Amino acid sequence: MNKNIIRKxxxxxxxLFSVTILMSAGSGVIHNVMTRTQAPPPSARPSGEGLDVxxxxxxxxxxVARLPEAAQGISAVNVRSIGGQPWYQVYVKGGHAxxxxxxxxxxxxxxxxxxxxSEIASAFLGGKKGLKTDFLTSFNTxxxxxxxxxxxxxxDLDDxxxxxxxxxxxxxxxxRHTDDSRQFEARIFTNFHKLGFIPNKDVRDLVLTTLTFATCVVSLLGIALFFITRPKRPSPGKQATKARK
Structure with missing residues (x-):
């Protein structure tokens, strides 16, 4: 193996790929900061003031018989307290809502x-009323x-x-519970760790895979270079000749 070629x-x-390592290290720092500054994800818990059965x-x-779609079959039925009254929350087979x-x-x-x-949000926010600003059926940034x-x-809360x-x-x-400060940290982490600034997921995954593979290649070249360039020990015969001299 040619030492000069491997060294170059x-x-x-x-x-070239030290930027990848730098971004990975930076995302690790941000992750540690986020574990200190951001609360863990909210735990699922029943909402409302309780159910009066x-x-x-x-x-x-x-x-269920009141629903025309019930003929398709029922996936699940929950009892929810909404506005102080009990309601059946019914999921019809093949239905999404x-x-x-x-x-x-x-x-x-x-x-x-x-x-x-709205009641779930208000209970989480300590009784404050938030304004509905979106209904998401797909993920976003x-x-x-x-x-x-x-x-x-x-x-959204007006605070x-x-x-x-x-x-x-x-x-x-x-x-999920977030605000401008938390989201700023989250954006840095996403951009550094997952290359979130690339909008297309397929392209993003390809770039991430390529960069990660290239980093592995650089590491392997470094290991190979260590063994190729390490000082060689003289043979016992040469050592004996030097001793006699």
Whole structure:
């Protein structure tokens, strides 16, 4: 193996891809900072002031029968407290949105989903009312795929931090809580660690794979160069000749 070729390849490739190592190290620093400055993801917990089961007047079967789509089959039924009253949250097979049927009088009200989301957000924010600004059915640059749950409502609070929360009525919980300061840190981490500034995921994955592979090549060249250029020990015969001299 030609030492000069390996040395030059290691030197120039190392210089070229040192940016990748620098960005990875920077993302590690930011990650440690974020673990200190940002709270862990909100835990899923029941919302509202509690469920008064004595108000329930309709059985599940009666309530579900009020839905024309019920003939397709039912995936799940939950009991939710919304506006101080019990509601059946019904998921029809093949359907994406939940249907709501009053457990008191059997009326169907599609608007209960947003009302329920608003109550979840308000409970999380200590009673403050947030303004609904979005309903997400796909991930975006702020609500990224690591949060996993869709669809979600976004509610913004009119405060100095520009607080916003993302709410899932499926889990009955806040799935993400952020503000301008937290999002600034998150953007740095995403851009450094995942090359988030590249909008196309396929291109981003290709670039990440290429850079990571190139870094491995540089490391292997460095290991090879270490063994090729290490000082060679003289043979025992040569050592004995030097000793006699």
């Amino acid at each position: 390849a290691h030197r120039w490739l190392g210089l 004595s108000q329930i007047r309709m059985a599940v079967g009666e309530a 939940a249907q709501y049927v009053s457990a008191v009088d059997g009326r169907v009200d599609p608007s209960r989903d947003e009302a329920y989301a 702020e609500y990224i795929n690591i949060f996993r749950i869709l669809p979600v409502y976004r509610f 100095e931090l520009n607080t916003r929360v993302y709410v899932s009525t499926t889990t009955g919980s806040v799935t």
